[in-house]
Amino acid sequence: MTNCFDLRCPKCGNSDQIDVNASIWARVTNDGTDPNLSKDGTHEWDDDSPARCAACGHSGKTGVFRQNEYMAYFRTTAGIAHDIFIGHTPEQALLAAQDCFQTNPEKLGITPGDMAELQEIRLVSEEAEEVLIWMTDEYRLQLHAPDLLKALESQVEATDGIVDAWDEMDSLPGVVQDIIDGLADIIETLEGLSESAGGVLLSCEKENSQLAAAVSDLQESTTVALKAIADAKGGAA
Numbered sequence: 001m002t003n004c005f006d007l008r009c010p011k012c013g014n015s016d017q018i019d020v021n022a023s024i025w026a027r028v029t030n031d032g033t034d035p036n037l038s039k040d041g042t043h044e045w046d047d048d049s050p051a052r053c054a055a056c057g058h059s060g061k062t063g064v065f066r067q068n069e070y071m072a073y074f075r076t077t078a079g080i081a082h083d084i085f086i087g088h089t090p091e092q093a094l095l096a097a098q099d100c101f102q103t104n105p106e107k108l109g110i111t112p113g114d115m116a117e118l119q120e121i122r123l124v125s126e127e128a129e130e131v132l133i134w135m136t137d138e139y140r141l142q143l144h145a146p147d148l149l150k151a152l153e154s155q156v157e158a159t160d161g162i163v164d165a166w167d168e169m170d171s172l173p174g175v176v177q178d179i180i181d182g183l184a185d186i187i188e189t190l191e192g193l194s195e196s197a198g199g200v201l202l203s204c205e206k207e208n209s210q211l212a213a214a215v216s217d218l219q220e221s222t223t224v225a226l227k228a229i230a231d232a233k234g235g236a237a
Contacts, residue, residue, distance in 0.1 A: 008086055009053035017054035020045045020062055068130070070095040071124045074108060075139075078116035081108035090123050090132040097121050098134075174194040 008015040022045035027037030047063030067086040072091040074081040078229065087093035093146075100107055101118050110116045119139035121134040136145075 006067070007051070007062070008067040008069075009056060009058055010064055010067060010086070011058040012053060012056040014053055014055040018065055019052045019054055021050040021052075023049075068093070069126050073122045073124070074101065074118065075120040075122075075135075076101075076110065076114075076116040076118055076130075078110060078114035081110060083108055085123075090125075093123055094121060094132055094134055097123070150236060 003015055003018065007018045007020075009018065022043040024035050024043040026033035026035040029037065038070065047061060047066065049062045050059065050060040051062040051065050053065075067088065070085050070087065070090060071084050072083055072093065073084075074097070074228060083097070085093040085096040085100070087096060098118075098121065101110075105111070118136065120133070122130060122134075122137040125131050141148075
């Protein structure tokens, strides 16, 4: 800014020809009024005081003339450009920057022959702080396309894993049924062997009384085995 009050015309941008309508105390004399004679001979004004730009004639409240400067950096398909824009807020400065690109691109060094398309505007305050970033949807998509592609590939990979797992789940009931059928065959064979062993032992008992004690022990163990087989068969069913 070129004045100590940071006032600038919001229309033409001039900052050294701003007039403010200020109230002042003046001493009434025989010759008229003299502010130098008044005890309170100072002038006063605030943001609600009328103001006018002597350069272009724009007028309004003084507060409207209190603008901030922002450096706007343009990214276009033809290259980079920058210029200073003013506004109460970064949003106002952004609107001015967008309007400049649309209506007066030559001010940014961009000619019609460049066929430039605007991609991004970054606003930096007078304190060198980046305060606003604007970009087109197309440019934003271009920036994030690699991340989107990576996320899509991960999603496809995860989907393939789910499909493969589902296919394995479809075959699982048949495998389980084969195991159950196999167990049933084993149990049936064991039952047959146990019954045959019991018959042989009973015959031996009749032929040879000396084997009575051993036969008795074997019968008990056979009974335990049959019960275990029955339990197992019931569990498998």
